Amino acid sequence: MTHRRITILGATGSVGGSTLDLVGGHEDRFSIDTLTAHRDVGGLAGLARKYRARHAVIADASLKEDLVAALAGSGITAEAGPEALCEAAMRPVDLVMAAIVGVAGLAPTLAAVRSQPVVALANKETLVCAGAFFMNEVARSGTLLLPVDSEHSALLQALGGPAFMEKPDFTAVEELVITGSGGPFRTLPEDDLERVTPQQAVAHPVWSMGSKISVDSATLMNKALELIEAKHLFSIHDARLKVLIHPQSIIHGLVRFKDGSVVAQMAQPDMRVPIAMALAWPERIMTRAATLDLAELASLTFERPDEARFPALRLARELLSAPGGGAAIANAANEYAVDAFLAGRIRFTDIVRICEETLLDADGFSRPAPANLEEALSLDAEGRRIAAVRASQSGSGAHVVGRVRSA
C-alpha cells in the first residue's frame, strides 16, 4: 500500500479520535493533511500539532483568531467557517474521513465526494437526509465510498469485500441483517423510559461514542438511521433489510444467501476495526482492538427487536418505503429532539414522538427525495422548525416531570 494522506472532518469527535489512533499507530502508511472541528479550538490545535497537520479548520467562523493564535509558530495554516470547511474537504488528499455528526456534515462530505478519490463515510445522517442524490454524486464522480459504520462495514465484508465492491452482485443474496445492542434501556420496564436522564442515555453498555449517536442508540433511532443508510449504500430493496438485537455486539452484520448460508462479520465492539478497514482498503492492518476470544465470551445472544418499546424501528420501516423527503425531515426532527433531551427540555420518550408528529405535520411520507443540497437543507430546516413547535407543545420538560411526580 502506498502512503496515504488523510483529511478528517470532525477530528475532535469519537470517530475522529479512533481514526487518529490508527494514523498514529501506522505512521509509515498514513499522515494527516487537514483536521476540522466545530468549536473546540484547543482540542483541534492540539491534535493538529500532535499529528503534524498542514491545515486546520474550525467550523465556527467567530473562532478564527483563536485558532490562529493557538497554532502560532507551528506552520499549520488556520481557516474558519462553513465555506472553509468545504474547501478543506476538497484539498487534494488520498482519503477523507467524513466524521462530522449530523446534517452539518452534508455539505463538506458532498464536497469531498465530488473531489476526492476515496471517502470513508461515518456521517450516516448525510445518507439519511440526501441518500439518493448523494449516491448519484458518488456514481458521477467515481469516488470510492467506503462505509465506516460497523454494521455496514460488516455487510460489505460479508458480501465479499473488495471483489463485491468491484462488481456488486446481489443475485445470491436473500437479505442483509444489521445487528444492534438494544442500547442501555433494552430491559428497562417500559414505564420507566420516560424518566431516564441524559446521563443514563449516553452511557452505552458496549460502545463508547459521541453523545448524539449514544442517544440515538438508546432510542434505537440509530438502527432506524442505519437501515436507511444501508438501503442507499447497497441500493437494496427495503424488504430485504433486517435488524437483529444482539446485546454483546460481537457480530455486526450478516448476509443471508439463497442457499441457506449466512456469512457474518465478528469483531470486538471497537470502531478502530471498521475504520481500519476503510483507511487501508483493500488491505487489513493491525489495530489496537482487543483480541476476540469466543471461548472467553462463551455465549452470544439474539432477540427480535421490540417495535412497541422502540417505535423508531417502525418509523424506519415506513420511511424506507417512502420517497425520501420524509427521511430528511425525520432526521432533522431527531437532531432537534436529541439536543432538546440532552439539554433537559424534553423527556426521553418525547424524542421519537416528536419525530413522528413532525413527519405527520409535514406530510413527510409523501415528500419527494431532495434533488440537490439546497433542497436537502430546506427539508432539514422545515423538520427543525416543526420539531421545535412540537417540543414546546409537549409541555413536559424532564425537570418539570420530575417536579410534578415528586409533588
Ligand code: NAD
Ligand atoms: P462526536 O460528537 O464525538 O464528534 C463529532 C465531530 O463533528 C466533532 O469533531 C465535532 O467538532 C464535529 N462537529 C459537530 N458539529 C459540527 C458542525 N455543526 N460543524 C462542523 N463540525 C461539527 O460524534 P461521533 O460519535 O464521532 O460521530 C460522528 C459521526 O459518525 C456521526 O454521524 C455518527 O452517527 C457516526 N458514527 C459514529 C460511531 C461512533 O462509534 N462514535 C459509530 C458509527 C457511526
Ligand code: MG
Ligand atoms: Mg453502527
